[in-house]
Amino acid sequence: MSKLKITETALRDGHQSLIATRLKTEEILPILEKMDEAGYHSLEVWGGATFDACIRFLNEDPWARLREIRKRVRNTKLQMLLRGQNLLGYRHYGDDVVEKFVEKSIENGIDIIRIFDALNDYRNIKTSVEATRKYGGHAQICIAYTTSEVHTVDYYVEKVREIDAMGADSICIKDMAGILMPNVAYELIKRMKEVTELPIELHTHCTSGIADMLYMKAVEAGVDIIDTGISPFSGGTAQPATEVFAETFRGHERDPELDMDILAEIADYFKPIKEKYRAEGILNPKVMDTEPKTLKYQVPGGMLSNLLSQLEGQGAADKYEDVLNEIPRVRKDLGYPPLVTPLSQMVGTQSVFNVLTGGRYKVVPKEIKDYVMGMYGQSPAPVDEEIKKIIIGDETPITHRPADDIEPEFDRLAAEIGDLAKSEEDVLMYALFPENAKKFLENRGKPQVEEVEEYHINLVI
Amino acid sequence: MSKLKITETALRDGHQSLIATRLKTEEILPILEKMDEAGYHSLEVWGGATFDACIRFLNEDPWARLREIRKRVRNTKLQMLLRGQNLLGYRHYGDDVVEKFVEKSIENGIDIIRIFDALNDYRNIKTSVEATRKYGGHAQICIAYTTSEVHTVDYYVEKVREIDAMGADSICIKDMAGILMPNVAYELIKRMKEVTELPIELHTHCTSGIADMLYMKAVEAGVDIIDTGISPFSGGTAQPATEVFAETFRGHERDPELDMDILAEIADYFKPIKEKYRAEGILNPKVMDTEPKTLKYQVPGGMLSNLLSQLEGQGAADKYEDVLNEIPRVRKDLGYPPLVTPLSQMVGTQSVFNVLTGGRYKVVPKEIKDYVMGMYGQSPAPVDEEIKKIIIGDETPITHRPADDIEPEFDRLAAEIGDLAKSEEDVLMYALFPENAKKFLENRGKPQVEEVEEYHINLVI
Ligand SMILES: [Co+2]
Ligand SMILES: [Co+2]
Structure with missing residues (x-):
């Protein structure tokens, strides 16, 4: 079997899950050259809630973040998460907006777009998958994993055939709730491997406490890629720790061949950042707790x-x-x-x-x-x-x-936002988050209003 | 293969690892009847640091705690951890003190005594093992697991032969540092099973992030018992979560057959207790972090x-x-x-x-x-x-x-503490922790001095 590949999630799902997506670009950039040397298959760095968080909380241009990341990551693939026709927003968008968003994501630096629809209705991801391929990106299609009478292994195998037929470049089993049991994953992956040549990636969260065992059985079943986060941004509601899998499979036939010294440096870099967010209360200690009730109630x-x-x-x-x-x-x-x-x-x-x-x-x-x-x-x-x-x-x-019911809307949105938008990227920002994007674009370039500092005085009498 | 057995660690190692052994008897007692019905093989409830913590921090008689626990746990075995000739203290004690301590532990309610020596020099546990057998207890002998040129699988298999020859009732692989790799454990347990009929229990800590995978491979290799903690007292520097293993192996040949509803009730009981210790700062959030450097540096x-x-x-x-x-x-x-x-x-x-x-x-x-x-x-x-x-x-x-260089010392210690000791248990308390036991025994029965309440005022200006 081939070497196990690792997608590092710290820069997207890791901080999204643990610290409400608050990692700043200035905290991301200094470690990227190091991360580029670790031997990762890809770095998940964009999409999901990061776009919204940049505008809403960080007064940052998410497109600029992506470009700055791309400048520093020369060898490793950059990956993002996209909610199909919803893009990174909260409604279905017109096909022209979807296509333009995908085009610009790739143009600004993304290699791999992980695309999913909550219902696994692949008509909802058709436009984004086709756009990804059109603009030279790698289209990874998700199976959103759940359990029910109809969600059998056969059901998912059928989904794999659909994914194959759509021209995907790889498949992601997206176990967003952390309820995929290790033995089920073993069978599922074995069965998937029988019907597709596409690389299979597995994504989970540690919330229910099952994630490490899930990955172990998935690797034994031949999964190609797993999603892990460097230790300070691992565990709890985020992904299992990268170093643990690098060590566990070191010297084995599936050895991911990550550089342990570099991983240690990356962990050392992020530790004080995590401590800062812990001290500020943005890292709620409860997110680190194991909640097995997820398994009981699904x-x-x-x-x-x-x-x-x-x-x-x-x-x-x-x-x-x-x-x-x-x-x-x-x-x-x-x-x-x-x-x-x-x-x-x-x-x-x-x-x-x-x-x-x-x-x-x-x-x-x-x-x-x-x-x-x-x-x-x-x-x-x-x-x-x-x-x-x-x-x-x-x-x-x-x-x-x-x-199909949505008219093309890019031009209308561009007209609406008018001169405030200096680029198509700006228009897309406005398309996704009209209010917050407008505020962001209006204040762009203006000196930041200093927040009034609060003095906390802790008296013990 | 037989059903997997579970030792629940929340009441000893769980709170020792996560909240500095601060769980009070009054927090333990109300849930014991429920725990007795869950289907555990044993409850680890005593020994380790709990004895010291009772006297030093909680103003509690550890012997009384044990008796109160025993009263409420009718079906499940009670287990303790003993450091061989060190007992629960910090020096080697005379054989007569060791024997008396073991006798009284069993008399007050302990079924299984897990005995270990840091160097795996079994001369240091000989007296306690023999006493355990003499007084009708189950003697579990530990292999303290470490890595080095000499600590090969062959080395440990040789230790198993020694343990067998000593008349142990079971063996514990004690991976106190969380560095036993899953594949090594698989080989080790398979090899151990070739040379002994004794049940093999595995004990680890989640610190390095490897624990769940370790248990999975150990179960596949045929380990008889694993140590887990109910979810609120699991993870981090403690053991993997009980519910996770109950769910993972449900319906399999190794199904531990725990009652999931009862486990959920136990977890619900301990959650607010954990929150209280978190709010008080006794649960340091850092203990929940994964530290894979343990694997790198051993x-x-x-x-x-x-x-x-x-x-x-x-x-x-x-x-x-x-x-x-x-x-x-x-x-x-x-x-x-x-x-x-x-x-x-x-x-x-x-x-x-x-x-x-x-x-x-x-x-x-x-x-x-x-x-x-x-x-x-x-x-x-x-x-x-x-x-x-x-x-x-x-x-x-x-x-x-x-x-061999230590004279019998029980009588001398009994004379030293004199009338303050009302029982042999009191003398043993004094033998192990002279200063704190004396203070405890002197204040016994006296009204507790109320601590002056502190008023914390948090001003935000
Ligand atoms: Co996720
Ligand atoms: Co322990």
């Missing part, structure tokens, strides 16, 4: 804690177990949507409503109506007919690709 | 951070790498002692001296002299002849069992 850790605080806010904490038992029923009603943003929030809210309002589907949020109307794409299994009737009455759901 | 994580702060204290932090490189040389000179308390501190200090004093072994602490004199037992390999000459000159090391 519900992501973050969703569990959100539900509990939602219920507590309404003085209904005693209904927690009822809601946890309602979730699988709602999932079944809705055709087993994977519990990933935004579907996890939608299913969670509907479950709370079903328990608290004294009747199932007496109250239905607009998002669930849109979902049943097919506006998010096709559900993994059909929505239950009776429930559908309750939710949308006699209306007929759409069966075409949701983005 | 030096326990705690020792790494101690060394660094020791050097920083002397303005010599720039010598850190030199000291890390000196440690393996010192270990070689001294016949490869395992880096476990107190040997880790001794080797660390000697390495610092060798680097900072401008000459190797120019300064030698008394403990190292004693070690070379054979006062700690036999080193795994002989001490280097030249180094020996430098350290002890023409003196001749002892070759007999160190405790």
